[in-house]
Amino acid sequence: MKVSVVTRSGKELLKGGIDLNDSATVADLQEAIHKKTKKFYPSRQRLTLPVQPGSKAKPTVLNSKKSLKEYSDGNSNTITVVFKDLGTQVSYRTLFFFEYLGPLVIYPIFHYLPVYRYFGYKEERVMHPVQTYACYYWCFHYFKRIMETFFVHRFSHATSPLSNVFRNCMYYWSFGAFIAYYVNHPLYTPVSDLQWKIGFGFGLLCQLSNFYCHILLKNLRSPDGNGGYQIPRGFLFNIVTCANYTTEIYQWVGFNIATQTVAGYIFAVVAAGIMTNWALAKHRRLKKLFDGKDGKPKYPRRWVILPPFL
Amino acid sequence: MAGFLSLLRRVYLSLYNWTVCFGWMQVLYFAVKTLKESSYENVYDGVEKPLLLAQTAAVLEIFHGLIGLVRSPVTATLPQIGSRLYVTWGVLYSFPETRTHFLVSSLVISWAITEIIRYSFFGVKEVFGSAPSWLQWLRYSTFLMLYPTGITSEVGLIYIALAYIMSSEKYCLRMPNKLNFSFDYYYGALAILGIYVPGSPHMYSYMLGQRKKVLSRSKKD
Numbered sequence: 001m002k003v004s005v006v007t008r009s010g011k012e013l014l015k016g017g018i019d020l021n022d023s024a025t026v027a028d029l030q031e032a033i034h035k036k037t038k039k040f041y042p043s044r045q046r047l048t049l050p051v052q053p054g055s056k057a058k059p060t061v062l063n064s065k066k067s068l069k070e071y072s073d074g075n076s077n078t079i080t081v082v083f084k085d086l087g088t089q090v091s092y093r094t095l096f097f098f099e100y101l102g103p104l105v106i107y108p109i110f111h112y113l114p115v116y117r118y119f120g121y122k123e124e125r126v127m128h129p130v131q132t133y134a135c136y137y138w139c140f141h142y143f144k145r146i147m148e149t150f151f152v153h154r155f156s157h158a159t160s161p162l163s164n165v166f167r168n169c170m171y172y173w174s175f176g177a178f179i180a181y182y183v184n185h186p187l188y189t190p191v192s193d194l195q196w197k198i199g200f201g202f203g204l205l206c207q208l209s210n211f212y213c214h215i216l217l218k219n220l221r222s223p224d225g226n227g228g229y230q231i232p233r234g235f236l237f238n239i240v241t242c243a244n245y246t247t248e249i250y251q252w253v254g255f256n257i258a259t260q261t262v263a264g265y266i267f268a269v270v271a272a273g274i275m276t277n278w279a280l281a282k283h284r285r286l287k288k289l290f291d292g293k294d295g296k297p298k299y300p301r302r303w304v305i306l307p308p309f310l
Numbered sequence: 311m312a313g314f315l316s317l318l319r320r321v322y323l324s325l326y327n328w329t330v331c332f333g334w335m336q337v338l339y340f341a342v343k344t345l346k347e348s349s350y351e352n353v354y355d356g357v358e359k360p361l362l363l364a365q366t367a368a369v370l371e372i373f374h375g376l377i378g379l380v381r382s383p384v385t386a387t388l389p390q391i392g393s394r395l396y397v398t399w400g401v402l403y404s405f406p407e408t409r410t411h412f413l414v415s416s417l418v419i420s421w422a423i424t425e426i427i428r429y430s431f432f433g434v435k436e437v438f439g440s441a442p443s444w445l446q447w448l449r450y451s452t453f454l455m456l457y458p459t460g461i462t463s464e465v466g467l468i469y470i471a472l473a474y475i476m477s478s479e480k481y482c483l484r485m486p487n488k489l490n491f492s493f494d495y496y497y498g499a500l501a502i503l504g505i506y507v508p509g510s511p512h513m514y515s516y517m518l519g520q521r522k523k524v525l526s527r528s529k530k531d
Contacts, residue, residue, distance in 0.1 A: 182490045182491065182492075183490070185485055185490065187485035187486035188485070188486070188490055189486045189487065189488055189490055259490075260488070260489070260490060261489070261490040261491065262489050262490065262491035263490075263491065
């Protein structure tokens with residue numbers, strides 16, 4: 001089979017195209033492109049079928065596991081695919097590690113080092129116990145996330161563009177500094193003893209539940225990362241589709257009940273918004289996939305992310 | 311029912327556009343009158359009432375976009391109207407020391423001419439269904455000149471206000487407080503000046519694109 005690879009502007013990426021045998025898969029084609037171009041390894045490539053000029057339809061993305069034949073109308077022995085360079089790719093593990101490393105390092109700097117001198121506060125700072133516990137709580141949270149990244153989560157083979165690393169680090173690192181600045185401030189006003197104890201207690205309970213949720217999610221995926229979608233079950237998943245996000249959001253609520261800063265609440269609201277979008281998409285996908293037809297199980301009635309609201 | 315609603319929409323938008331247009335006409339009239347009869351130092355006092363009213367009425371435009379009453383995207387209207395509201399209320403209204411500067415004259419005249427053309431363009435469109443081509447040309451051409459003068463005046467006035475913002479401590483929230491939050495209006499103003507740096511060329515090129523799109527389409531017809 002003869003494959004002609006063109007860029008989105010219509011130019012030929014590889015002069016003369018590529019010859020592959022008839023049983024070749026899309027993955028084989030990607031390997032061949034990598035071999036010839038040297039630069040574009042498979043996860044950097046996005047291959048689509050050409051669309052009619054002027055048509056607004058979304059182009060079909062080629063699935064690397066499928067055979068090229070399936071995309072070539074069966075009869076013809078030639079196929080044209082459109083190539084897009086997705087840019088440098090990194091694994092999700094790398095992305096997560098750098099995201100979480102920032103807050104883990106930045107927060108203690110505000111707690112232990114005399115940084116407030118540079119903000120114009122010369123006097124010696126007296127730490128309230130809630131500020132010290134907040135620092136432990138915060139560090140435990142991000143330490144847990146990094147450990148989970150390396151020892152719990154099972155990632156698919158999907159990668160993320162390098163630019164996302166910068167974007168996500170900006171988000172996590174700046175919010176980390178923003179919250180750390182106010183919680184460790186020399187003029188910080190603590191809440192009552194009872195309130196911060198309830199806050200941290202509730203938050204810690206949510207963190208532990210969150211850890212258990214991640215273990216359950218890991219067991220849904222097969223070790224090779226090709227599992228496909230499953231109905232999440234067990235523990236809180238019997239009530240909520242994305243119990244992992246639920247517990248994550250509620251543990252931030254616990255932290256904020258204890259520390260009470262506007263910065264912390266802003267972060268919680270933004271994070272909840274982002275996770276709600278993901279949760280809605282996942283819920284929709286699962287409901288569509290498990291529609292109860294053709295012997296497939298029917299997706300049970302559940303909350304999406306924030307019981308008792310959503 | 312649908313016909314009635316669309317009629318209601320047209321009546322409302324016509325009234326809205328012509329009312330605000332009239333407000334900006336007043337701003338222009340009083341600005342020119344003050345300049346002729348006294349001096350640029352009194353321009354703000356001459357136009358204050360219609361300026362505050364007409365500029366604040368623009369908030370409804372964001373709202374119109376949000377509920378789908380008009381087609382203009384919120385991402386285009388919000389930064390434009392937001393920056394104008396900031397200069398009107400957050401600078402001129404809040405810091406009277408800035409009002410006597412000559413940039414106030416160039417500011418209100420640039421704004422007023424732009425807005426009179428814009429609102430009358432939309433007003434004519436709502437009433438008659440289409441606007442004459444000369445009005446459309448004006449709508450998509452005067453910004454070439456009035457955007458730079460308007461933006462320069464806005465940035466200049468914010469810059470002038472910085473010293474008064476810093477010394478007055480108005481709108482500042484200091485620690486300690488129960489919310490554990492602080493806000494410094496001075497740094498807020500610096501941040502807004504920072505947004506102007508990429509924001510102005512972005513809006514200008516957005517309008518250039520609109521101009522190209524609209525004027526080339528009307529040529530074809």
